[in-house]
Amino acid sequence: MKREALLKQGAIWAFILVELVFFSVAGEYLSVSDKAFMDFDNMLLLLKQSAPIGIIALGMTIIMINGNIDLSVGATFALSAIVLLDSMTWPFMQALGGWSVPLAWLLALGTGVVLGAINGLIVWKTGVDAFIVTLGSMLGYRGLVFMYNGEQPTSHLNWDLVDFAEAQILGLHTATWFLLGVALFLWLLMTKTVHGRNAYAIGNNREAAVNAGIRVGPHFLINFMLIGFLASLSAVVFYSESGSVNPNDGMLYELWAITAVVLGGTKLTGGYGSIISTLGGVIAIQLLRKGLGHIGADTETVNLVIGLILIAVLFLDRQLNRKGKEELKT
């Protein structure tokens, strides 16, 4: 039985390994560039590029373990980005000089937390399914994005920020550090704390959790605030460098994040999943993206391949969990 668990946890890393080998070997023959695929800088860049979706996917993992889903993360991402960039142009912020940067960060992160809290409160208090609540707020928050600055992009480059975002500390990019830091934090949260364990219990068997006196609502709220925070953290990391946000930015991020989480093996029904495996899912997708480019495949095939892999994973998972021939055929 332990072997089975190991197999499940290890599957995504085995997949990554297969990708690495495949693209390295295939790259020898097909590559459009002279560089090896396994090039160190290339791998570092890969991690950095994984960060924006990755940070969100990590948050999505805890939401899904908890038995919910959040479709509004893309819009939260965009709105936080706008708050980040725009707030730095406010007169009083500019008057603060160097202090405007951390304050802008705080404002952006606060925006994410508030948006997440709105979702969480609605799910808790109305009892409407999280899928519908966040489907609604995905539209609503996107509307707020547009209302902020119309269809114009919001831009503000702060060179201190750009320097910070482009820095490499101990060889890793800033964004990578954030990705790894968030992964570590969430891993600790989900495996070591009462809140994390209760989140598993709620997703696994909500009735049992309720009967044991666990208060489901506050856990929902906290987790939604957390994913709101992470969506805005992702925005903060990304837009510190790019300095310009379009109102359509972050669209479909929710779907990419969910894809990464499911690839990592987290159950849609809740109660099962791991932060580390999601990190694997995120890296696997980015590897695929880069790898296909490396062997000269059109970038568009990435979507095709990822979609089919997602379905294949689902199919395999189902085959593995079959109860055998005696099963009731309904």
Place this chain on the structure above:
Amino acid sequence: MTDQTPALRLEGIVKTFPGVRALDDVSFAVLPGEVHALMGENGAGKSTLMKVLGGIHQPDTGQIFIAEQPTVMTSPLQAKAQGVVFIHQELSLADELSVAENIFLGELPRKSLGRVDWQALYDTTDAILKTLNVGFDARTRVGDLSIANQQMVEIARALTVDPRAVIFDEPTASLTDAEKVVLFDVIADLKGRGVGIIYISHRMEEIFKITDRISVLRDGQYRGTLETAQTDEDEVTQLMIGRSLDLSRNASHHEMGDVAIEVRDLSCGKLYQDVSFSVRRGEVVGFYGLVGAGRTEIAETIFGLRNPSAGSILLDGQEVRINSPVEAIRHGISLVPEDRKGQGLVLSMNCRDNMTLPQVDDLTAGPFVSDGAEVAIFDQYRDKLDIRTPGWRQLVGNLSGGNQQKIVIGKWLSMHPSVLIVDEPTRGIDVGSKSEIHNLIRGLAAQGYAVIVISSEMPEVLHVSDRIVAMYHGRVMREFTSEEVSEDSLIQAISGIESDQVA
């Protein structure tokens, strides 16, 4: 023993639901260090009584005493805090979590920063597990445990408080014999610690093996308490079934026809093995056994919902392979399933649409469903079965259990099947509708249907069947004709006691 303070005492508990007096002045007491059996037919009120004890229902009148202190129960959680713990038949565990986390679900020990104190958690858990003498440790994932061991986790959960009374609800339903021995050891151990134990079971054998006293409920009323050592199965059975009940056998007086369905050596993996029987037209064959004996699974196989691993099914002497309900229906087989709401009805659809669902393809005028044809069928079976509903537009979810069941029966009668299988036809149905449905089943046989009735209620099986097949653990133990059957021999057969003597 009698001058001890009871661990738990109920006095004059009355609980009524609309139309039903579920509990009628029930009083009994469990002493510390006693295993007290609670017995009764299905529907006798055991589960309602447990819900009152667990605070899910509040009694209309009556009082619960814990160690002679009057207590009001508000929730299972609060009952547990009072030292009254339930080991449910349906386990409520989070199977992805560890044993320790399940045992302390909702009350994990904390360190600073909201961290779980794993050391304390595992130590306490292992200490509890040690007293239970189980072969797994605190870190094991619950989903990796056998059902029996999961039950041990539930029991361990009970031991996190200092329990005064532990209630076991059909704990052996899905256990093997070896696992039962372990469970009984644990119960003996609890008993030794002075815990009062309520043990709910249908299995006489177990009751006589491990209990000290037996209390019996019938029709919501307390029927008395017997000292196990001074009674026997007959006396308990008498108390459970009562002499007032209509036990008239209904051997058919009409002629029976040919064999409509025959099953030869049918097996389905571990679910049931080597089952053979036949049913003639005009005959009612009752399948009696405990939950999990494999009766429903046989019905599902005949109806094309399970693939048999061996054996054959013959209809009118012809061997057939039935791969889906669609094919079963085409062969004239109908199944009124056990779970009315889950399998029998689409609660969000109206009465008429539910009734005509299997034949909606044939009730068309052009491409459209013919309203007239549908309503005609509904009206016909509403009158025939005396279904009380304001009209066919009524959502079936709004009907009473008895009327819902009649809709399901009407659905299949309107298909004019040659073989009708009825699984637990009167579960959760009030007494009046019960006898109506019994008469209906008898009437169908008289009209020449071959009927199979699966039931866990002995009076029902005795009342409606021409023959009775007794099952135990996936096997047919004995077949009785209505002349030779006796309650004792039937109970013994379904409890797994081999018996050659003809009663």
Place this chain on the structure above:
Amino acid sequence: MAQLTRKDLTGFLARQGILVAFALFMIGFALANQRFLDVDNVFGVIRSSAILGIMALGVTFVVIGGNLDLSVGSMMSFSTIVVLDLHDKLGPTLAIPAMFALTMGLGAFIGFLVGYLKLNSLIVTLGMLSAIHGLTLTWSGGKNMDIADKEGTWFSVFGQGSVAGIPVPILMFAGLAVVLSLLLTKTPFGRKVYAVGGNGTAATFSGVPRARVVFQTYLISSFCVAMAGLMQASRSLGSQNTVGQGMELEVLAAVILGGASLLGGSGTIFKTVIGVLILGFIQNGLLLVGLEFYVQYVVTWVIIILAVWLDIAAKRGRLWSPIA
């Protein structure tokens, strides 16, 4: 007695609340702006809602059957690109049936995965959203697709033509709505869709072939997507690869707004049309009173949450959820 009437009222509002809300909206905007109820304006709104609306009709079948379809947006991009490309290669008469065959082939594939293999529809259609997007890009080579001779083709009739003064998109939307509504409410198939979505197990126990019914709902959905793609292509005679991107969730919003439960077994074509029109008229009304189009997103958000909330509140008999 007073209590009874109040209960009746809440019951009515729960069942027909969306209609009441719609009526109030229309009255409000009509009072605020004279032009709102002009025939031209009304036609304009329905016309611009037609593409979304037709997709919503198909998704209604899938949702009533108890599943989700997140792939309709990218599938619509696919059919638009394909029909535009084939238009110049095969001519419109062949391009249209070819595109329908390809699109419905994708629908059949999804239906096979969800119906016969019983895979989770959310993930399958999420995967297909991505896969079909990739397929579209591969087909087009990532470039925009345009018809060479925009003046000389009759192909534009589906998106731009009109019959007896009524724009063709409106006729197609209305016609399809009527046909599909009949299919859903009057035929044995429609009955089975409700049964499968309402209680799949009970449907199976009643001899309804659940897998096949689910399969067919996806076929219908992809047929509607093909219609929408045809209309989109015909309207613009050229298109980006991402024309349908994000529409899957708007479509779902319209269906939910119409009162279909995501658990399956409830919803009607009529209510979905109302849902679509609400979205369309909100957008239009807000524009007419001088607000930008994106204000509708926020309004839609509030309306969706309120609609679903009141619906389940009426069912459970209390406003706030029992979640502790």
